[in-house]
Amino acid sequence: MEEILKNVKEASRVIATLNGEVKRKVLREMANRIEKYKDEIIEANKKDLEYAKENNLSEALIDRLLLNEDRVKSMANALRDIAKLKDPVGKVIDGWKIDNGLSINKVKIPIGVIGIIYESRPNVTSDAAGLCFMSGNACILKGGKEAFHSNAVIIEILRYVLEKNKLPVDAISMLPDYSRSGVEWLIKQDKYVDLIIPRGGEALIKFVSENSKVPVIKHDKGLCHVYVHKDADLEKAVKIAINAKVQRPGVCNAMETLLVDREIAGEFLPKIKEEMEKNEVELRGCEIALEYIDIKPATEEDWHTEYLDKVLSIKVVDNLDDAIEHIEKYGSGHSDAIVTENYSVAEEFLNRVDSACVYVNASTRFTDGGVFGFGAEVGISTNKLHARGPMGIDDLTTYKYKILGNGQIRE
Amino acid sequence: MEEILKNVKEASRVIATLNGEVKRKVLREMANRIEKYKDEIIEANKKDLEYAKENNLSEALIDRLLLNEDRVKSMANALRDIAKLKDPVGKVIDGWKIDNGLSINKVKIPIGVIGIIYESRPNVTSDAAGLCFMSGNACILKGGKEAFHSNAVIIEILRYVLEKNKLPVDAISMLPDYSRSGVEWLIKQDKYVDLIIPRGGEALIKFVSENSKVPVIKHDKGLCHVYVHKDADLEKAVKIAINAKVQRPGVCNAMETLLVDREIAGEFLPKIKEEMEKNEVELRGCEIALEYIDIKPATEEDWHTEYLDKVLSIKVVDNLDDAIEHIEKYGSGHSDAIVTENYSVAEEFLNRVDSACVYVNASTRFTDGGVFGFGAEVGISTNKLHARGPMGIDDLTTYKYKILGNGQIRE
Numbered sequence: 001m002e003e004i005l006k007n008v009k010e011a012s013r014v015i016a017t018l019n020g021e022v023k024r025k026v027l028r029e030m031a032n033r034i035e036k037y038k039d040e041i042i043e044a045n046k047k048d049l050e051y052a053k054e055n056n057l058s059e060a061l062i063d064r065l066l067l068n069e070d071r072v073k074s075m076a077n078a079l080r081d082i083a084k085l086k087d088p089v090g091k092v093i094d095g096w097k098i099d100n101g102l103s104i105n106k107v108k109i110p111i112g113v114i115g116i117i118y119e120s121r122p123n124v125t126s127d128a129a130g131l132c133f134m135s136g137n138a139c140i141l142k143g144g145k146e147a148f149h150s151n152a153v154i155i156e157i158l159r160y161v162l163e164k165n166k167l168p169v170d171a172i173s174m175l176p177d178y179s180r181s182g183v184e185w186l187i188k189q190d191k192y193v194d195l196i197i198p199r200g201g202e203a204l205i206k207f208v209s210e211n212s213k214v215p216v217i218k219h220d221k222g223l224c225h226v227y228v229h230k231d232a233d234l235e236k237a238v239k240i241a242i243n244a245k246v247q248r249p250g251v252c253n254a255m256e257t258l259l260v261d262r263e264i265a266g267e268f269l270p271k272i273k274e275e276m277e278k279n280e281v282e283l284r285g286c287e288i289a290l291e292y293i294d295i296k297p298a299t300e301e302d303w304h305t306e307y308l309d310k311v312l313s314i315k316v317v318d319n320l321d322d323a324i325e326h327i328e329k330y331g332s333g334h335s336d337a338i339v340t341e342n343y344s345v346a347e348e349f350l351n352r353v354d355s356a357c358v359y360v361n362a363s364t365r366f367t368d369g370g371v372f373g374f375g376a377e378v379g380i381s382t383n384k385l386h387a388r389g390p391m392g393i394d395d396l397t398t399y400k401y402k403i404l405g406n407g408q409i410r411e
Numbered sequence: 412m413e414e415i416l417k418n419v420k421e422a423s424r425v426i427a428t429l430n431g432e433v434k435r436k437v438l439r440e441m442a443n444r445i446e447k448y449k450d451e452i453i454e455a456n457k458k459d460l461e462y463a464k465e466n467n468l469s470e471a472l473i474d475r476l477l478l479n480e481d482r483v484k485s486m487a488n489a490l491r492d493i494a495k496l497k498d499p500v501g502k503v504i505d506g507w508k509i510d511n512g513l514s515i516n517k518v519k520i521p522i523g524v525i526g527i528i529y530e531s532r533p534n535v536t537s538d539a540a541g542l543c544f545m546s547g548n549a550c551i552l553k554g555g556k557e558a559f560h561s562n563a564v565i566i567e568i569l570r571y572v573l574e575k576n577k578l579p580v581d582a583i584s585m586l587p588d589y590s591r592s593g594v595e596w597l598i599k600q601d602k603y604v605d606l607i608i609p610r611g612g613e614a615l616i617k618f619v620s621e622n623s624k625v626p627v628i629k630h631d632k633g634l635c636h637v638y639v640h641k642d643a644d645l646e647k648a649v650k651i652a653i654n655a656k657v658q659r660p661g662v663c664n665a666m667e668t669l670l671v672d673r674e675i676a677g678e679f680l681p682k683i684k685e686e687m688e689k690n691e692v693e694l695r696g697c698e699i700a701l702e703y704i705d706i707k708p709a710t711e712e713d714w715h716t717e718y719l720d721k722v723l724s725i726k727v728v729d730n731l732d733d734a735i736e737h738i739e740k741y742g743s744g745h746s747d748a749i750v751t752e753n754y755s756v757a758e759e760f761l762n763r764v765d766s767a768c769v770y771v772n773a774s775t776r777f778t779d780g781g782v783f784g785f786g787a788e789v790g791i792s793t794n795k796l797h798a799r800g801p802m803g804i805d806d807l808t809t810y811k812y813k814i815l816g817n818g819q820i821r822e
Contacts, residue, residue: 013739013763013765016765017762017763096784098782098783098784102773102777104783109765111795111796112765112795190620194795194796195795195796209601209624210624213620213621215626215794215795215796217796233818236817236818239818239820240818240820242820243820243821244820247820247821328424350813351428352424352428354424354427354520354523354811355811356811356812357811357812357814358811358812358813358814359814359816360814360815360816361815361816361817361818361819362513362814362815362816362817362818362819362820363819363820363821365820365821366513366814366819366821367812371509371821372509372515372812373507373509383626384522384523384605384606384626384809385522385605385606385626385628385796385797385809386796386797388809388810388811389811389812398795398796398799399799400765400766400767400768400769400799400800401767401768401769401778401783401800402761402769403768403769403770403771403773403777404771404772404773405770405771405772405773406647406772406773407644407647407650407651407772407773408772408773408774408777409650409651409653409654409655409658409773409774409776410654410658410774410776410777410782
C-alpha cells in the first residue's frame with residue numbers, strides 16, 4: 001500500500017501545476033463519461049445492494065447506498081458544477097516589498113495529497129475526487145466496504161479520463177484496504193498524506209481525530225441552539241425556530257435546543273408548542289418550561305443530544321449570560337442563533353458565542369457552502385484551525401511565499 | 412491539573428473580548444514590572460544555573476538559560492514591541508450579502524487556549540505569554556524544568572499585572588508538571604486546549620506531533636538549499652551562498668546543501684571553495700564535485716543533515732529537474748533558493764518547489780517574521796495547514812461568521 005501512496009504523492013506534483021482550463025475540461029469529460037456508463041454504474045451498485053440486503057443492513061443505509069439514473073445524473077452534474085468554480089490556485093493573497101527591495105508574494109497553492117474517509121454514499125467518490133482535482137490536489141479515497149463495487153466502477157471512469165488526457169491516473173486513487181485497519185494505516189502516513197478529511201458517523205470521526213498523525217479537518221456534529229431573548233419579535237422567533245427545527249431535521253445545521261428567556265416564557269412557550277406540534281415535533285422541557293406547557297421532561301442527556309430528528313429540547317433561561325453559559329457547555333461550536341430586537345444584546349451574543357456561525361434573527365439552517373456562495377461544498381468544518389464552518393475548495397489550498405530578489409543578502 | 416486548564420479556558424473567554432488599548436496597557440505594565448524586579452529574576456535564574464552546573468548540563472544549554480541585566484531588559488522590550496503590534500482580533504477578512512438579504516461577515520477572533528511547550532530559554536515565557544495575550548488568547552506554558560525558578564518568577568510578575576488590572580490571572584498559566592509526562596498529559600486535553608505549539612529539539616517536536624490530540628503547529632527543522640543554475644550570475648551566487656551559510660549558521664533558515672549545475676561546476680566550485688574556506692566552512696561533496704575540488708566526500712546521511720554549523724554539503728546536478736528532485740527528496744519544505752538570470756527557469760523553480768519560502772536570487776536567511784514585517788514572531792511554521800512559514804500574531808487567530816438577518820428562514 002505504501003507504493004500506492006508514493007504514486008499519489010508523485011501525481012500530486014503534476015496536478016498542482018495544471019491550469020484551470022485543463023482542469024475544467026477534464027472534469028466535464030468525467031461528467032460525460034459517468035453519464036455514458038450509467039448502466040455499468042447501476043449494475044455494480046446492484047451488487048452492493050444485494051450484499052447489503054444479505055447482510056441485513058438498515059433501510060436508511062441501503063437508501064444512502066442506492067444509485068439510480070437520477071442519482072447518477074446528479075453525480076455528473078456535481079462534477080460540472082465543480083468545473084465552474086473559480087480556480088483557487090495561484091491567487092496572490094498578499095504581497096509587499098521590504099526595505100532592501102525583496103518582493104514577497106503570498107500565493108495560494110494546493111495542499112498536496114488529501115485523504116478522504118467516508119461511508120456508504122457512492123456519490124461522495126466523484127464529488128470528493130472532483131473537489132480535490134479542481135483545487136490541484138491528488139486524493140486517496142477510502143470508501144465504505146458496502147459500496148465497494150459502485151466505487152470501483154466510478155473510480156475507473158475518472159481515472160480513464162485522466163489517462164486519456166495524459167495526466168497521472170494516481171491523482172485519483174482508492175485505498176484497496178476497505179477495513180478499519182485500512183483507515184488506521186492511512187492516518188499514520190504523514191510522509192505522503194497532507195490532510196485527512198473524515199466524513200461519517202461520530203465513531204469514525206472520533207477514531208480518526210484521536211489517532212491521526214496527519215492533520216485532520218473534522219466535519220463533526222452540530223448541536224445548534226436558537227435563543228429567544230426577551231426583546232425578540234415573537235413572530236420572527238416562531239418562524240425561525242420552526243424553520244431551524246423542521247425544514248430538514250436530519251442535518252447538522254438544524255436546531256436541537258431552544259433557549260427561551262423566562263420573562264417571555266409564559267407568552268412564547270404555548271405558541272411554540274402549538275406550532276411545533278402541528279409539525280409533529282416531540283418536545284422535551286426543563287423543569288421551568290414544564291410550569292408553562294405540558295410536555296415531556298428533558299434529562300441532562302437531552303442537552304447533549306444531536307437528535308437529527310423531529311425532537312426538540314427546550315430550556316428556560318434567566319438572561320443572556322445564562323443562555324451563553326448553556327451554549328458554551330453543551331454546544332458543538334457549529335451554528336447558534338439569537339432572536340432579539342435589542343442591539344446591544346445582539347452584539348454581545350455575536351461576540352461572545354464561540355461558534356463557527358453566529359446568527360441574529362435568522363435560522364441556523366443557512367450554514368451551508370452553497371448558501372454562502374462557495375459553490376460545491378467540501379463540508380462544514382468543526383475545526384478551529386485552517387478552515388472553520390462551511391468549507392469550499394478555497395480551503396483545500398495552503399500558501400507559499402514567492403520571494404523575488406536581485407542578489408539580496410542579510411546583513 | 413484538569414482544574415488548572417478549566418480555569419485557563421474560562422479566562423480565555425474574558426481575554427478574547429478585550430480591546431486593543433487594554434491589552435497594550437497591560438503589556439507595557441508587564442514590561443515595566445519585569446524591569447523593576449530584574450534583581451529577583453536574576454536571583455531566581457542563579458538557582459537554575461547552579462542546578463544546571465551541578466547536573467553537568469552543556470555549556471550551550473547553560474548559555475541559553477542565563478539571564479543577565481541585558482537579557483532581562485530585552486525581555487521587557489520584547490513585550491513593549493508586542494504592545495505596538497496591530498490587534499488582529501475583530502478584523503473583517505471578508506463579508507458579503509446573499510440574495511435573501513442575510514449579511515455574512517467573516518471576522519478574525521482569538522483561537523482560545525494555546526499550549527506552548529518549550530525548553531531552556533526563560534525569555535520564551537514572557538514572549539509567548541505576550542504574543543498570546545495581544546492576540547486575545549489565554550496560554551498554558553510548559554517550560555523546561557531546568558528553568559523552573561526563573562519561569563516561576565516571570566510568571567508571577569505577569570500574573571500580578573493581570574490581577575492589578577482586574578483580569579483573570581489564569582489567562583497566563585504555567586503547567587505545574589515539568590516532566591515529559593506533563594507534556595504527554597497536556598497534548599491530550601483537546602477539551603480545554605485549542606492549539607499546541609512545540610518549540611525545541613527534534614525529539615520534542617516529533618513526540619508532540621505524533622501523540623497530540625490537540626492540533627499542533629510545528630516549528631521543525633530547516634534543511635534549506637541554494638541551487639546555482641547554469642545561467643546564474645556567479646558573483647551573486649557566491650555572495651548569496653556565503654550569506655546563507657555563514658551569516659548565522661545555527662538557525663533554521665541557514666543553507667545546509669548547495670546544488671550546482673554541472674555546466675558551471677568547473678568555474679563555480681573552485682570559487683565557492685575558496686570563499687567558504689575563508690569563512691572556515693567544512694565542505695563535503697558528491698562524487699562529481701570531488702572531480703573539481705578537493706574536499707571531503709559526502710555520504711547519503713549528509714543530504715539529510717541539518718548541520719546548524721559551519722558545514723556544507725555540495726551536490727552537482729544535471730539540471731533544474733535534478734535539483735528539484737533533490738530538494739523534494741531531502742528538503743524540509745522550509746526555505747529554498749535558486750540563483751539564475753533565466754526567467755523561465757526562475758518561474759518554474761518558484762512554482763514547483765513546495766516549500767514555505769521559495770527565493771530567486773536572494774539568501775534563504777530572510778525567512779523571518781521580523782524581516783517579513785510581522786513584528787514579534789511566534790516562530791516559523793513547517794506545517795502546511797493554518798500557518799506556513801514566518802508566523803506573526805495574525806496566525807494566532809481563527810475566524811467566525813457573524814450573520815445578520817431580519818427574520819430569514821430557509822425555504
